[in-house]
Amino acid sequence: MRDESDGAPFLRIQGVGVRFGGLQALDDVSFDVPRSAVVGLIGPNGSGKTTLMNVISGVIKPTRGRVEFRGRSIGDVPLHAVCRLGIARTFQIVKPFANLTVRENVAVGSMYGRDRRSTGEAFERAGELLEIVGLARVAERPASDLTIPDRKRLEVAKALALDPDVLLLDEVMAGLNATEVDEALALLREINARGVTLMVVEHLMKAIMSISTHVVVLAEGKKIAEGAPTDVVASPAVIEAYLGTRYVQRRRALGEIEREREEAEAMQPPGAH
Amino acid sequence: MAWLRNAGLGGITGSPLAFALCCALLVALLGIPLLHNGYYENLFRGIFMFSAMALGWNVIGGYTGYVSFGNVVYFGLGAYASAFLAEHGVENVWLAIPLALLVAAAFAVVLGLPILRLRGHYFGIATLGIALAVEEIVANLDALGGGSGVTLRQAEWFPQYYYAMWLVCAASLLATWLIARSKFGYALVAIRENEDAAAVLGVNPTRYKIAAWAISGMMAAAAGAVFAFANGFIDPPTAFAVDDNVFPIVMAIFGGVGTAAGPLVGAFLLTAVNETLWSHFPQIHTLFFGAVIVLVVLFLPRGLLYLRNLRGGWRGFVRSLAAYRV
Secondary structure (H helix, E strand, O other): OOOOOOOOOOEEEEEEEEEEOOEEEEEEEEEEEOOOOEEEEEOOOOOOHHHHHHHHOOOOOOOEEEEEEOOEEOOOOOHHHHHHHOEEEOOOOOOOOOOOEHHHHHHHHHHHOOOOOOHHHHHHHHHHHHHHHOOHHHOOOEHHHOOHHHHHHHHHHHHHOOOOOEEEEEOOOOOOOHHHHHHHHHHHHHHHHOOOEEEEEOOOHHHHHHHOOEEEEEEOOEEEEEEOHHHHHHOHHHHHHHHOHHHHHHHHHHOHHHHHHHHHHHHOOOOOO | OHHHHHOOOOOOOOOHHHHHHHHHHHHHHOOHHHHOOHHHHHHHHHHHHHHHHHHHHHHHHHHOOOOOOOOHHHHHHHHHHHHHHHHOOOOOHHHHHHHHHHHHHHHHHHHHHHHOOOOOHHHHHHHHHHHHHHHHHHHOOHHHOHHHOEEOOOOOOOHHHHHHHHHHHHHHHHHHHHHHOOHHHHHHHHHHHOHHHHHHOOOOHHHHHHHHHHHHHHHHHHHHHHHHHHHOEEOHHHHOOHHHHHHHHHHHHHHOOOOOOHHHHHHHHHHHHHHHHHHHOOOOHHHHHHHHHHHHHHHOOOOHHHHHHOOOHHHHHHHHHHHHHO
16 A cells, blocks of 8 residues: 555546547546545446546546546556556456466466566466456356356456556446346455455446445536435436436426435435545 | 366467477487488478578467568578678678577567557558568668678588577577466467557557567577578578568468467478479479468468367367358
């Protein structure tokens, strides 16, 4: 654990904007991620969630703004060095090394990540991580043999092999059935309990709501809400982004939104995040 | 060799058995000059040369996944390193080899920085362009004999060139094996499989690609340095021959890309096939040779050494043919 006594926030996203040609994928997005938090990042399709993940992990350099990790801007850090700062990610579109075994896939992260282990140690560590994510049974199979849920698990194991302080998870639960989602949530809680800060992009509202300590909502590249999970779902801006303006107007006329917020506040003590 | 895989060893070396057999074969071939048969000595020196070049191509094309069509440029530079020394009165192949290695490494670093930013076909085209350009440059350098070439005075004890080429070949094989057993090898394969994913896992793609290209070039350059002395004469068309560019690639693919022993196996088998065809069909042997290559690429796209990995043995092979190829 490095020194944080200077008061710099653990992970700060500050005025981040990304433009792809004529498309403003992200527009002035700012928020802080406290250490050991589980931040859920939600928003409709195309709202910029994956782009933001790409910015934080150094895959895309932002057109405007900056990402600071422990008070240090990661804008000038080359992609391969980001993981050594303690930031790891999974890819929504999984990128396994198809011709390597599952164990070898994970071992590469262990060899070149933070601890730069020797091959022997890396294979050992890979074995431990495969136990944790539940892939030990297929450790010696080529990664190309894996089913989609197992490929998602492999992504998590590869990211964990970097010994991260922050883990960015891009839709690791997509395509999983109810039991598998519960298993995945248990796994994420376990990882978080070990002191790893999580940032989770997910479409499954139930999953996000149950695991997050803090939720950030994006729509069309802008941050439209931020706060405790129950506050955020009741926010008119969020409902509007997901369900459209007319739906919100109708519900407001009926007084439903205010009632729901009161209920949510009654359930959740203030300042939960 | 399932236990090797299970122990997490030998994953990217290819078959350890094939490697061991290749080593044994090389050791046995140390005895060839004792036969005092010029044909065999030439034949095997040629095989060692192509083996080293195929092994070299395999490091960048097979392990790193950057398909180079210009590795002959290193062969030519190595040959001209020898020629340069010979022109200055140093007619010693054992000094030419280290010089060739240095030249190749320097060339790889200087040109690798811009070229290795290209991916896929673009990299291949760029390497081809470099090979053609360097040949033209050398042809216009009077200091290196220009278009008329350089004659190298050979040593009296001719088998030293056989042993020199043997050493280049054996060292290339051993180096490939060691790379495939190391962290470095896993970095290369990770880049081949998915460069972005490799970078996110902490692999610095630029550094490892340049290192791979330099090692690849050094193997070819050392072979070129010995070739120049063994041949006694080089000019640009000999040093940068199209055959020397294409054959090593075909051999590596034939034997098995991304395995330590594959390129050597490919060099031995294809040379054997070529020699047999040549002696039986002197007029049209290249036609048969081409047909063999086409058949192999069609039916064993990943090379002979992958036969072992086919699930379900020959029935599996036939099934996969039915599914994908025919």
